[in-house]
Amino acid sequence: MSTTREPVTIIGLGNLGRALAETFLANGHPTTVWNRSAVKAETLVAGGATAAGTVADAVAASELVVVALLDPAVAREVLAGAADAVRGRALVNLTSGGPQDARELTGWAAEHGAEYLHGAVYAVPQTIGTTESSINYSGSAAVHQRWQAQLEILGKATFVGTDAGRASGYDVAILAGMYGMLGGFLHAAAIARAAGISATELTPMLVSWLTDVFPALVTFAKEIDSGDYTTEESNLVMNQSGLATIITASTSHGIPASPLAPLKELIDQQVAAGHGAASFARAVESLRSGA
Missing domain, CATH: 1.10.1040.10 (N-(1-d-carboxylethyl)-l-norvaline Dehydrogenase; domain 2)
Known part of the structure; x- marks a missing residue:
């Protein structure tokens, strides 16, 4: 597992993409960035990043290409613009989506000579690169092994299997549980308030009970x-x-x-x-x- 500071490319500079780029830059990796709205790259360029003029140029700049876009449809559209450049690249897609989205992209990557690793991020952008960040990966075991040191920079990296959809399978299941809990909390707060109990008064007892459950x-x-x-x-x-x-x-x-x-x-x-x-x-x- 190499720890050499190889070049890295980040596709997409929303909140997550910017945090990824900043983390790689802070760890000494030459970082190329691309975003449809080029203005989002200006602060990163001032910090040492290189802004690519096209997505194909960005992909060509690094063997490791990390994708963080709005949704799977946008990821497919953007990567299609670099179809001739992805051969031989390791595509690590951190775009949120379902298991089938990941499987479709791994098929597309294989058709174009690239290897695909899908990631599900458990962190807010501010915690990327800290011990509070963790990312599950699935897909190409070779990509995970080859780039594990670099991926660990972003947060704890756990490989959950060679089915590219497996990380997303964990993700949507975990988030379903989370939103079920949050919906229950909102309902509990509404009932408590109707009984003359503030949400602030309720919450310590609720958290204690849930912890026991x-x-x-x-x-x-x-x-x-x-x-x-x-x-x-x-x-x-x-x-x-x-x-x-x-x-x-x-x-x-x-x-x-x-x-x-x-x-x-x-x-x-x-x-x-x-x-x-x-x-x-x-x-x-x-x-x-x-x-």
């Missing part, structure tokens, strides 16, 4: 993977009753129970199918394809 996720995960939902503890009927109480309390305050209604529906389906004594985790079966 988090270990149950490990148990639920084992149940989901094994398909064995036998439990002596909190079963679906108990949770069905608890959710009904919360929904009634919410609506009695004029607060929609929309964040909880879909979960209640999943549990209702499982109870109706005769699984009321099963673990709460069995509600996932109502989300399976074709269920």
Whole structure:
């Protein structure tokens, strides 16, 4: 694994792209940048970066090309403009997207003689290059091994498999869990406020309770993977009753129970199918394809 300060190219200078370029520059890497709006490169050029006139020129400047654009459609469009330049390049795409987007781009890269590595970033731009930043990668194991030292500059680099879509698979699943939690928090804050409790008063108790609940996720995960939902503890009927109480309390305050209604529906389906004594985790079966 080389630690030589090889040239690096950054395609896209939004908040993430600028942070990537600044981090590579701070670590001594000759850095070429490209953005549709050239004005975004001015500060980086003043700091030592080289601005390429075209995306093809930017790709040609470095073996390692890091892409950070708005979305997969933009990434495909921009890279298509450098199709003749990507041969022999390592394309590391940090653009947010779904698993199929990554698989489509890895196919495109292979057709044009490039190797493809997809990354899912767990950091805000301000923390890129610090211990608070981590990035999951999937796709070309050769690219990850060859450029691991450089990728580690950006944050903890974890290779999760050769399927290019795997990093995005983790990403969308993790973010789905995050947004579910945030939606629950907003609903909780609205209910508390209706009861005369401020969100500031509620939150320490809520965080404490959630922290105690988090270990149950490990148990639920084992149940989901094994398909064995036998439990002596909190079963679906108990949770069905608890959710009904919360929904009634919410609506009695004029607060929609929309964040909880879909979960209640999943549990209702499982109870109706005769699984009321099963673990709460069995509600996932109502989300399976074709269920």
